[in-house]
Amino acid sequence: LLSSEHFVQTVPREMGGVAYWGLAFGRQLTVRASSRGIATGDGSEWSVSFRQMPGGEVREQRSLARERVPVTPADIAAYRARALRGEAGASRVIAERMVDEMPFPKQQPAFVRFEVDERDQVWIEDYQERRNTSVLWYRLGAAATQVRAVRFPPRFKPLAFTAAMVYGVWRD
DSSP: OOOSOOEEEEOOTTTOSOEEEEOTTOOOOEEEEETTEEEEEOSSSSEEEEEOTTTOOEEEEEEOOOOOOBOOHHHHHHHHHHHHTTOOHHHHHHHHHHHHHOOOOSBOOSEEEEEEOTTOOEEEEESGGGGSSSOEEEEEOSSTTOEEEEEOOTTEEEEEEOSSOEEEEEOO
16 A cells, blocks of 8 residues: 555675565554545554545545654664664674664654544554653544544553543553
8 A cells, every 4th residue: 555665675695585674663554444444554644544445545634733753863872772682693793784774764653553443533652652651642533623642551552442442451
């Protein structure tokens, strides 16, 4: 559905074969069923598209008026530290090469993922807020003015939404 690549492909000279890995701060395509067909979005913008099936034409778009956050040198340093943590020997060489060849984007994704409830309200997980102990989600209704911010308790991971309930996993 989306034409942009979300991974890096390289041919390691010393190893043969082809290697693939996800981009740092990479977008992830989310596809969800809705009463209108399918909903798609990858976090490149604060928007989710409702697509008609079988052709995939966009019928409606839900957007949130928020700016995306730039990727800073500190973000890149933290990503590098996470990617190299626990790596040693040949694995460390590969991990270092991966980070060195990584094309870092200028902006972080808008959101991690989204879900759609039975009323076709869109629930969006904020990418920047995922580091906090309590995760921030936005619920977008059919009208642009129907936006609510919802912060869930720490250690609770929402998995599915209805108009009246949120289902998820609570970790001790």
